[in-house]
Amino acid sequence: MRTPRRIAVFLSALAVASASSAVVASSAQAAAACYAGELCVYQHSNYTGSVFKVPADSRGWLCDMDLRNNTFYNGEPMDNKASSIKNNTGKAVDLYLDPATNGIDIDYIISWQQSVPNMATVVPSGSFAGGNLDNQLSGIC
Ligand SMILES: [Ca+2]
Structure with missing residues (x-):
C-alpha cells in the first residue's frame, strides 16, 4: 500500500510547484529578478x-x-x-547624472546592498542639487 501514498505525495508536491511557478510568472511580468552580486537598473x-x-x-x-x-x-x-535601482553587490555604487567619462562628478552614492525603489524621492548632490534622480541617470559605477 505504499504506492498510492507516494503518488499522493508527488501530486501535492506538483500542486505546490505549479502554484509557485504561477507566482514567479506574474512577478516576472512586474519586475525582472536581480540576483546576488548583480547591479540592476530598472526602467520604472x-x-x-x-x-x-x-x-x-x-x-x-x-x-x-x-x-x-x-x-x-x-x-x-x-x-x-532609469527610475529604480537594486544594488545586490557587496559594494557602494556611484550614480552620475551626466555621462561621467572623467569619473569625477559623483551625484549620489548608494551603499552596498541598498536599493532605490523610486529615484524621484532621491535628491542628488553637486550641480544637480534640488532636483531628483528620476529619469536622470547617465552613468553608474
Ligand atoms: Ca555605456
Whole structure:
C-alpha cells in the first residue's frame, strides 16, 4: 500500500510547484529578478519595466560611466530613463547624472546592498542639487 501514498505525495508536491511557478510568472511580468552580486537598473519605479544589469568592465567592476550607448533589455534606450535601482553587490555604487567619462562628478552614492525603489524621492548632490534622480541617470559605477 505504499504506492498510492507516494503518488499522493508527488501530486501535492506538483500542486505546490505549479502554484509557485504561477507566482514567479506574474512577478516576472512586474519586475525582472536581480540576483546576488548583480547591479540592476530598472526602467520604472519599484523595480518594474525592463532592466539593465550593469556588466563588469575590464577591472571586473560593475561599471558603465556612459549609458548613452546602452539599452534596457527590451531594447529601449536607458540614458536618462532609469527610475529604480537594486544594488545586490557587496559594494557602494556611484550614480552620475551626466555621462561621467572623467569619473569625477559623483551625484549620489548608494551603499552596498541598498536599493532605490523610486529615484524621484532621491535628491542628488553637486550641480544637480534640488532636483531628483528620476529619469536622470547617465552613468553608474
Ligand atoms: Ca555605456
